[in-house]
Amino acid sequence: MLKRDDLKKRLSAILGAEHVHDSNEMKLAYSYDATPNYQALPDVIVSPGNMEEIQAIVQLCNETGTPIVPRGSGTNLSAGTCPSEGGIVLLFNRMTEIIELDADNLTATVQPGVTTETFIRYVEEQGFFYPPDPGSMRISTIGGNISENSGGLRGLKYGVTRDYVMGLKVIMPNGECVVTGGKCVKDVAGYDLTRLMVGSEGTLGVIGEATLKLLPPPESKQTLMAVYNDIEAAAQTVSEIIAAKIIPATMEFLDQPTIEVVEDYAGVGLPTDAAAILLIEQDGPSEMVQRDLQVIQRICQAQQAIDVERAKNEEHAEKLLTARRVALSACARKKPTTILEDATVPRSKVAAMVQAINGIARKYEVQICTFGHAGDGNLHPTILTDARDLEEMKRVEQAFAEIFQKAIEFGGTITGEHGVGMMKAPYLKWKAGSSGLNVMQSIKRALDPKNIMNPGKIFQSNPDGEMIAE
Amino acid sequence: MLKRDDLKKRLSAILGAEHVHDSNEMKLAYSYDATPNYQALPDVIVSPGNMEEIQAIVQLCNETGTPIVPRGSGTNLSAGTCPSEGGIVLLFNRMTEIIELDADNLTATVQPGVTTETFIRYVEEQGFFYPPDPGSMRISTIGGNISENSGGLRGLKYGVTRDYVMGLKVIMPNGECVVTGGKCVKDVAGYDLTRLMVGSEGTLGVIGEATLKLLPPPESKQTLMAVYNDIEAAAQTVSEIIAAKIIPATMEFLDQPTIEVVEDYAGVGLPTDAAAILLIEQDGPSEMVQRDLQVIQRICQAQQAIDVERAKNEEHAEKLLTARRVALSACARKKPTTILEDATVPRSKVAAMVQAINGIARKYEVQICTFGHAGDGNLHPTILTDARDLEEMKRVEQAFAEIFQKAIEFGGTITGEHGVGMMKAPYLKWKAGSSGLNVMQSIKRALDPKNIMNPGKIFQSNPDGEMIAE
Missing domain, CATH: 3.30.465.10 (Uridine Diphospho-n-acetylenolpyruvylglucosamine Reductase; domain 3)
Structure with missing residues (x-):
């Protein structure tokens, strides 16, 4: 790797000095992403303006063995855009067309x-x-x-x-x-x-x-909220809807701890003692949406939903969906550190998984709110904690490890939509197996023999930035 | 590579002798697939009964550098399952559960x-x-x-x-x-x-x-045939339907030479002097299908379709679709050799591509029928020829090369659904570029360093079975 000054000089020659930054403020700003508890300084931050400039940057990094961390807005939750071994953070803020x-x-x-x-x-x-x-x-x-x-x-x-x-x-x-x-x-x-x-x-x-x-836009949509005294019944509702050959656009789930936190935050009038809420949206031609919603409503009622509310208009639908949308923010204000995971299971295992998560919360004495996409089994168990409490963080880590293990046991995966990043690199083997990890690492080595592209993500690195052989 | 007798012995030890074949009849039967003009003998044909047996076969082949050609029913049209360097053909006729x-x-x-x-x-x-x-x-x-x-x-x-x-x-x-x-x-x-x-x-x-x-099944479907005096109008119909935010399940296209050949074969009453026929099917909730079909019908009429016929019932729909389904068989009986290609272009270029193909047919004096999936730009220019006529085959080859080139020029691809196989390996670079081909070859080399898996497919091999470096 080049000395930092030389690196900066050569990057400035490619991009113009105004698009190359290494002030302490900038390095600090790009030393972390939305993932709690991961931080490391890059050497330089660059903003290329076109493909040719990206190409010149990558060529320079390849020649000099300099790590590159490409970064959009850094909103990922798996420490996928956090530098780990210095090098450059590559921004796209000039390529927004x-x-x-x-x-x-x-x-x-x-x-x-x-x-x-x-x-x-x-x-x-x-x-x-x-x-x-x-x-x-x-x-x-x-x-x-x-x-x-x-x-x-x-x-x-x-x-x-x-x-x-x-x-x-x-x-x-x-x-x-x-x-x-x-x-x-x-x-x-x-x-x-x-x-x-x-x-x-x-x-x-x-x-x-x-x-x-792109797709043609759906002609219309409708939203419905169903409230349950029993998680199992909510999960059964999801299965029954699929069994009725209906695939709704959205089927979101909130468990009791989440309902309580959300109501406390947003005051949308949720029943805080309910065991679970489902938010269901269907879109498409209006005749079909009407028909589907009627069937869905009947299924909710047959599954002993204690309340089924259909949105009267778009505004009302927005209000219902707010409960789901604010879940993370609502959790985040409860405790200093909010760790949102996305262990995912086949749809049929949602109820079992939520129950397993609640058991794990009790076992490790941590507070877990679970919400997420019930229709596709993509759950978001969210631990409310405090990163400064090292003893509790140890339990948090153990709880998550057990959640991942449980997801795999149920035929699921360690991550449904957040990615592996640095955060879940130690667990990837649980899902992919040694042989699968071996294939992925072979591809990585074949295409990036110097391991310059976002090192330490997906695969663990040793302190020299080399991939840890599986 | 092992001597054939040793290979057979070791395979028999894995599978039982009854699932290992090397009679001349069997070797001949698996020396070719549905692709005209490709043929080479394998050494042995094997039928494993489970994953463990496959694993043992692959391990043996890896150890001994023996090529493996996995083969389903050999219906591909790109010489993807034709042996090229001896070795074994691996069948799945015992794994059909x-x-x-x-x-x-x-x-x-x-x-x-x-x-x-x-x-x-x-x-x-x-x-x-x-x-x-x-x-x-x-x-x-x-x-x-x-x-x-x-x-x-x-x-x-x-x-x-x-x-x-x-x-x-x-x-x-x-x-x-x-x-x-x-x-x-x-x-x-x-x-x-x-x-x-x-x-x-x-x-x-x-x-x-x-x-x-799997998906829930569509509730209903409807079929429509539109006949045109002008290819451009048929293509414009396709564009207008998409512009009306309708995505039909199927939009099939037959050009005049195909219509003539099909009518001659099947006698379904097609107007043999028409320039083009579109066969359109929509499925989904019946209200939506009704509505879409009305819009589609209006668009066909506005585009000067000389005839628009809606299927009265399922039987009638089947009859209309027969015209498209028998296209290949109808072509096949015209001449000893039928070469079906699948150059594909973005939907908006279908008319231009059909015209280009007709120009190429005239230039090289070959007979080309073009039919295919107009909705997704996946065309099947089909040359009717005779493999024994070496002079004509040269022109056929030139015509196809020019068709692939044209497809690329229009932002399309050399193969939409048939695959590269041996047949299009020489042309892959046109689509993927040197750098893309280089990436694909790196992956192949990383995962199959001895090039035992279906050698000569996608990438060209030299006579020793090594990939030709790009």
């Missing part, structure tokens, strides 16, 4: 730095629909969403970011630009590099441009 | 050898829906569909095989078993090995089991 909306082919082409909400709003104004809606969409970037394969509330019916990436321009670790996929709905020319890049968390290259799939 | 249908999680788990139609029929009987419907579905296998990432008529609305593979058990070239994905709708634990395997054409490992996503 929506390059094209191609109505004929239902695609949009964007630079990676555009925020998810800006993009969604733009395509909606043009009469289209882009479904992936991660919780952080107000500030997250499309490039970040692609790197993390972000999910969201609409994942059950519409899938995740992966399902909407049709093509990419990627700067590979050797500095070459690879163009994957394109605007064709069908394309089987060689390995699926597009989907290999999606969710690779910046460890295989830098995404410089993306072509995304 | 549907292991589980999980109604709660909307998944099915199958062995690779089950045929697509058997599987589709089974899930339909159970009240579910598996959309990928490749043309060869009556005999193709699910394992083959996954290896080729097969498409089909319903790709426009429902996507391709890739979109329905949730998890795999794969025997890697080193003999290790990797379990990818699972039943979770959301799963971002490391690289997306599931989708890396889908469409990898048997070059990265042997698929031993697959977990597939």
Whole structure:
């Protein structure tokens, strides 16, 4: 690795000095992301303005063995954009353009730095629909969403970011630009590099441009809230709805501890003694939505929901969904440190998993609120704690390890939508197995032999920045 | 590589002699697939009965450097299952079980050898829906569909095989078993090995089991045929339908030469002087289907369709779709050799591409019928020729090369759903670029350093079976 001054000089020659930063303030600002308890300083922060500049940066880093941490808005919750071994943080704040909306082919082409909400709003104004809606969409970037394969509330019916990436321009670790996929709905020319890049968390290259799939917008939507005295009944409702051949756009779940915290925060009138709440939204042609909602309502009632409320209008629907949307903020104000996880299980195991999580909370004497996407089994057990309380943090760690283990036992995964990052790198083997981890590491080594791309993420590094051999 | 006798002996020890074949008849039977003009003998043909046997076979082949050609029903059209360097052909005719249908999680788990139609029929009987419907579905296998990432008529609305593979058990070239994905709708634990395997054409490992996503079945469907005097108007119809925010389940296209050949074969009453026919099917809730069909009908009329016929019932719909389904058979009886290609372009370029193909047919004096999936730009220019006429075959080759070039020029791809195989390996660079091909080869080398898995497919081999360095 170059000395910091030389690195800065050569980066300035590529970008202009005004786009290369190494003040203490800037280094501190980019020493962490949205994940609690991870922090390390980078050497330099750079803001390239185009693909050619990214290419020159990557070439320089490859030549000099300098780590690169690509970073959108840093909203990920797995320490995926936290520096770990110095090097540069690569920002996309100068690459925020929506390059094209191609109505004929239902695609949009964007630079990676555009925020998810800006993009969604733009395509909606043009009469289209882009479904992936991660919780952080107000500030997250499309490039970040692609790197993390972000999910969201609409994942059950519409899938995740992966399902909407049709093509990419990627700067590979050797500095070459690879163009994957394109605007064709069908394309089987060689390995699926597009989907290999999606969710690779910046460890295989830098995404410089993306072509995304759009849909026609749903004609209408309707929202319903069902309140339960029994978690099992809420979970059974989810199963019965699927069994009735209905796939709602959204089926969100809040457990009792979450309901209490949310009501305390937002005062939306939730019954704080209820065991669980389901928030269900269906969209599509209005006749179909009406019909589906009637069936869903009947199922909720048959499952002994103590209250079933249908939104009277969009405003009312917004109010109902607020309960889910504020869950993280509501948790965050309870205790200094909020750790939000995303252990995920097959849909049929949601009730068992929530019960297991509550048992684990009791066992380790930690406070866990569980909410999340019941329809796709993507739960968010959230521990309210205090990072300064080292003794409690030890128990928190043990509790999470047991939650991951339980998820795997139920045929699930250690992460449904947050990514592995540094946070879950020690647990990846539980899901992928030695042989799977071995395959992933072989790919990483083949494409990034110097381990310059976001080292320490997905795979653990040793102190020299080398991947720890499995 | 072992001597053939030793190889046979060791394979027999693994499988039992009754599942190891090297008679001349068997070697001849597996010396070719559905692709015209490719043929080479394997040394041995084996039929393992379970994952453990596959594993033992792969370990033996890895140890001895023996090529493995995994083969479902050999229906692919890119010489993807044709031996090229001897070795073994690995069949799945003893692994045809549907292991589980999980109604709660909307998944099915199958062995690779089950045929697509058997599987589709089974899930339909159970009240579910598996959309990928490749043309060869009556005999193709699910394992083959996954290896080729097969498409089909319903790709426009429902996507391709890739979109329905949730998890795999794969025997890697080193003999290790990797379990990818699972039943979770959301799963971002490391690289997306599931989708890396889908469409990898048997070059990265042997698929031993697959977990597939199911959907609730559409409630109803309707079919419509529109006849045009002008290709441009047919293409414009496709664009206008998409612009009206309607995504039909199917939008199939036949050009004039195809119409003539089909009518001659099937006598379904097609107007043989028409320039183009569109066959459009929509499915979903019946109110929506009714509404969509009305809009589609109006668009067809506004685009000067000379005839628009709506199917009166399912039987009538079947009759209309027959025209499209028999296209390949109809072509095949015209000339001794039928070469079906699948150059694919963005939807907006369909008319331009069809015109380009017709120009190329005139230039090289070859007979080309073009039909295919207009909705997703996946065209099937089909040359009717005679492999024994070497002079014409030269022109056929030139014509196809120019068709691929044109597809790339239009932002398309050399193959939409047939795969690269041996047939299109020389052209892959046109689509992927040197840098993209380089990335794919790096992955191949990292995972299969001895190049035992289906050598010569996707990447060209030299006579020693080594990949030709790009």
